[in-house]
Amino acid sequence: MSVKTMKLCILGFGAVGTGVAKVVSMKHDELIEKYGLDLVITAISDRSGAAINNDGLDPELALETKEKTGKIAEYPEFGVAGIDGIGVLNEVDYDCLVEVTPTNVDDGEPTQSHMLKAFEDKKHVVTSNKGPLALNFKTLVKAAEDNNVIFRYEASVGGAMPVINTGSESLAGNTISSVQGILNGTTNYILSRMANEGSEYESTLKEAQELGIAETNPYQDVEGLDAACKIVIIANSLMGWDVTLADVDRTGISNVSSSEVKAAVDDGYIIKLIAEAADGKLTVAPMMVKQSSPLAVNGTLNVTTFKTDLADEVTVIGFGAGSIETASAILGDLVYVGKHGGE
Amino acid sequence: MSVKTMKLCILGFGAVGTGVAKVVSMKHDELIEKYGLDLVITAISDRSGAAINNDGLDPELALETKEKTGKIAEYPEFGVAGIDGIGVLNEVDYDCLVEVTPTNVDDGEPTQSHMLKAFEDKKHVVTSNKGPLALNFKTLVKAAEDNNVIFRYEASVGGAMPVINTGSESLAGNTISSVQGILNGTTNYILSRMANEGSEYESTLKEAQELGIAETNPYQDVEGLDAACKIVIIANSLMGWDVTLADVDRTGISNVSSSEVKAAVDDGYIIKLIAEAADGKLTVAPMMVKQSSPLAVNGTLNVTTFKTDLADEVTVIGFGAGSIETASAILGDLVYVGKHGGE
Secondary structure, three states: OOEEEEEEEOOOOOOHHHHHHHHHHHOOOOOHOOOOOOOOEEEEOOOOOEEOOOOOOOOHHHHHHHHHEEEOOOOOOEEEEEHHHHHHHHHHOOOOOEEEOOOOOOOOOHHHHHHHHHHOOOEEEEEEOHHHHOOOHHHHHHHHHHOOOOOEOOHHOOOOOHHHHHHHHHHOOEEEEEEEEEEOOOHHHHHHHHHHHOOHHHHHHHHHHHHHOOOOOHHHHOOOOEEEHHHHHHHHHOOOOOHHHHHHHEEEOOOHHHHHHHHHHHHHHHEEEEEEEOOOOOEEEEEEOOOOOOOOOOOEEEEEEEEEOOOOOEEEEEOOOOOOHHHHHHHHHHHHHHHHHOO | OOEEEEEEEEEEEHHHHHHHHHHHHHHHHHHHHOOOEEEEEEEEOOEEEEEEEEEOHHHHHHHHHHHHEEEEEEEOOOOOEOOOHHHHHHHOOOOOOEEEOOOOOOOOOHHHHHHHHHHOOEEEEEOOOHHHHHHHHHHHHHHHHOOOOOOEEEEOOOOOOOOHHHHHHHOOOOOOEEEEEEEHHHHHHHHHHHHOOOOOOOHHHHHHOOOOOOOOOOOHHHHHHHHHHHHHHHOOOOOOOOOOOEEEEOOOOOOOHHHHHHHHHHOOEEEEEEEEEEEEEEEEEEEEEOOOOOOOOOOOOEOOOOOOOOEEEEEEEEEEHHHHHHHHHHHHHHHHHHOOOOO
């Protein structure tokens, strides 16, 4: 098998970016053996600046530098302090942008500008970043198409849960009439514990925060904004809709009481924060799900059920968050780009 | 978008083959619009012979002919009585073989010869046929590779449940350490009813036969042979094992009693016919599954859970049988071949 080198520019070096570096390091030799794909990281950026080396950075040294100093710009010899994402893209030699900067759901920046620049420069893009996808999906897809490059974003919806690949590849040729899912692990964890233990929302949230499952500011999760972004991406990319975050009718879980949860359980149901695209409408809200339904998954699991004309119902379940789990979805996309992205 | 014509030779015109013809007919214009893929059926065969027209058969006329006469050889003008599969492959102009003849788990013939001939003739192959895949997986994959053509078989494991695509594409780069699944809908239906209704095996099987869910000769399903074929295909294609049907330690469901089923339910479990590839061993046997597990799906649903090093656990659920559901998986593979199979 001939070996193809693919140079990666990683913008963002938080939980997801460090996961990608770990996975690329861990799987480097195996990917060459299995797919003839030699992944080389030529740039990594964070708020401090970047490390850039067109001959390839050492992912382990990058991770060590980040862990010790908190700044990738401290990377020996090849660190560049203060350079921003666009600056990095102007400097570095790369084939595929891995855009994993923090999600911004207000205007999608600077991620959107990073991705548009990469497309214009005829580079492939793989991302986990929901913001610009939930705000300006069509613009991004058209830019990729116009420049004849590949744009993949499996990790943006539910981490390692294979939603986009299933909807676009396995169900190719199907018409997806509706989608229902639990697209946020934090709220599923809270609701699952409330159902199992009869606990109240506030105390359960507090425990989830102590365990690091909920963030200190849990707003985006518990008020359904994270799930709303994801159902928008699903509707646009897999159902051909043309919608944005503002089109989602959204209710969070902060008003769900333990007595409601208990009453549902007694009737054979369970209350879940369901994101739904059906009948032209997008909804995120607490809903009753039958305990015997494939949707009734517990803990931090995510789940998505597609209703289709040919395959009937297809469901995928997986972990929607986690550094390595999300990096796994990015790696799947990178292997796709390596296989199908030309030279 | 440029439109690419892909000529299909369909060998086998039973439940799956007629499903493929229906789906190709129903989705023809949509596939052109969505993927620039013009699917043209140039041959269809069954036991009676074949219909062959290098300019394209009319799928609706083929379905009507089959329904009225039971014989595709009766197709007006282009029917050929008595010709066998190899004969058809010698006659017809095609790009992709759709091999959907009945499964033979004894020696995999004549399917295996059909597929090997197609590969030698530099044709792509899409199949739902478990037999040769469970018996001689490596031979077939090597023949496809040697001839630089695409070989896809999503429909061979669990119909519309996207096992192969998830394991090979979404989980690319992952090491799959173990797989557990319910890979047979008939047995899942019987065990689900026994659990829900407290009924005995024999009477439940009889009802399933009356409903057309179990076959008159249910041996391959209830004794786990069908599930065994599928776990062999999973282990070979997604886990890199080199195993065959004889390597499966297999126990069917005919000795499962209603009292065992009830005892499991009372303890929060449910008895399922689980196919497992773990620790170098292949097993098909009735096992206890927690009712809260993603594996605990009911009715005729199939399910597969992958345990992996990066993505942790990923589960897919779908209908493992049905004419149109199986054709849906074949269509997904055909779109893949159309996209990536060159001119």
